Amino acid sequence: MERKSDTLNLRITPELKELIRLAAEREHRTIANFIEVLVRQHCTAHEIAVPNKQP
Secondary structure: OOOOOOOOOOOHHHHHHHHHHHHHHHHOOOOHHHHHHHHHHHHHHOOOOOOOOOO
16 A cells, blocks of 8 residues: 655755745645656656556
8 A cells, every 4th residue: 555645854954944944835836746746847848757666
């Protein structure tokens, strides 16, 4: 069974964290959702996809 979500831990500078927080707030998103949207937009723009799993 596949989990609904995974945890990703990373270290960033306090300045970058504050920029992310401000940008997420401006779009009325959580930080996690804001980052997810950015990654999905980037992958779509660059045609990056997770390969389909074959049963």
